[in-house]
Amino acid sequence: MKIEKAFGPLLSNYEVLALLKEQETYQKTQSKLDPIATSNLLTVQFETLKFLNESPASVQTPDALQQYMEAMKDWKLTKAEKLQILNLRPKSAVELLILIEECEERFTVEQLEDILGIVEQTLPYYGAEEDAEMQDQEQPVEEETTEEQVVVDVV
Amino acid sequence: MFVLTTVSDTVKVEPTHFRKDPIDAIKDEINRKFANRVIHQVGLCISAFDILETSDGLIYHSDGGLNYETTFRLVVFRPFIGEVLVGKIRSSSEKGIKVSLHFMDDIIIPPSCLPENSEFDTQEQVWVWKYDGNDLFMDPGEIIRFRVVEELFIEAAPEAPRKEAADVTPITLPLSKEKSELKIQPSPYSLTCSIQEDGLGLLAWWGS
Incomplete structure (x- = not known):
């Protein structure tokens, strides 16, 4: 075994999620004939999917990613910073601050607000339960629609 | 990441798999x-991504299998130093907080990397951040945001018996490199992380 290139392109959480989902579907079609998917793969696949399904990547779409990258083009952020913002989808300035190196020197408060605005516009909202409650008060319209969807799913 | x-x-x-593509x-x-294995100094392999090139399958004497010289790409989990991740608190002890990402459990936040004025509550077995007269508990199961400050790869010695290795608590910290290398380390890849910064720590603290 030889490592040709240890650090190739970076993958976003969404891309890994999409890859693993696709792989899972493939395994389901295969497994009866050839139970080749070994336990090590199934374990890590299951656990990684669990992690990613609890992350903002679970609600992202290829379109949203493309729009986000397009909107972020003019901002002087490193690839890693853009990727982190994409993966963690900050909702407040304090969350954004920790993702950008030497943030205070590079960006003004207004610029950070602009970046947050882009994130809000392009990437779908994802929140833990307690956030959802807070969101409920701020944007009741959005919450209602999700509730409706849930009801439809149950029916 | x-x-x-x-x-x-x-x-x-x-040969049993010859009927497949x-x-x-x-x-x-x-x-x-490679899946769910750690490659030394590379990271934790998740899965194959694609195959870049492969030779014709060669059959060796007295063996029916096809051998391919293959160049391929793997999806590897390797957060960079300084990266911020979000995980769940798994357990706490005097040695720090263990965090899980489900697929990766060898993540530790040592006491030195907790916010100032943090104390370990021996009765409850949780760390408490005493902030502005409030007790902020870091309970197991809580979602926590943290920054990677150090990574440690340990090449597993082949002669180390597996059973013994499993008995050693993986919480041994990579405080000094020589020290930890002398001990039997069951985890080939571990991360030391910090929440000593505004915005890091339990998500609930920062109100999102």
């Missing part, structure tokens, strides 16, 4: 060998 790593290796496909068969073999 996830990167693509290019690896070349000889992949052997057993060769590319699928090779991918399955790669996954069998």
Whole structure:
């Protein structure tokens, strides 16, 4: 075994999620004939999917990613910073601050607000339960629609 | 956090898998060998990504399997130093807080990397951050945001008996490199993290 290139392109959480989902579907079609998917793969696949399904990547779409990258083009952020913002989808300035190196020197408060605005516009909202409650008060319209969807799913 | 790593290796496909498409068969073999394994100084392999090139399958004397010289890419989990991740608190002890990402459990936040004025509550077995007269508990199961400050790879010695290794608590910290290398370390890849910064720590603290 030889490592040709240890650090190739970076993958976003969404891309890994999409890859693993696709792989899972493939395994389901295969497994009866050839139970080749070994336990090590199934374990890590299951656990990684669990992690990613609890992350903002679970609600992202290829379109949203493309729009986000397009909107972020003019901002002087490193690839890693853009990727982190994409993966963690900050909702407040304090969350954004920790993702950008030497943030205070590079960006003004207004610029950070602009970046947050882009994130809000392009990437779908994802929140833990307690956030959802807070969101409920701020944007009741959005919450209602999700509730409706849930009801439809149950029916 | 996830990167693509290019690896070349000889992949052997057993005759039982000949009915499959060769590319699928090779991918399955790669996954069998690398998925959920740590490559030293590279990271934790999740799964095969794609196959870049492969030779014709060669059959060796007295062996029915096809051997392919293959160059392929793997999805590898390798957060960079300084990266911010979100995980769940798994357990706490005087030595720090253990955090889980489900697929990666060897993540520790040592006491020195907790916010100032943090104390360990021995009765409740949780760390408490005493902030502005409030007790902020870091309970197991809470979602926590943290920054990677150090990574440690330990090459597993082949002679180390597995059973013994499992008995040692993986919480031994990589405080000094020589010290930790002398001990039996069950985890080949571990991360030391910090929440000593505004915005890091339990998500609930920062109100999102």
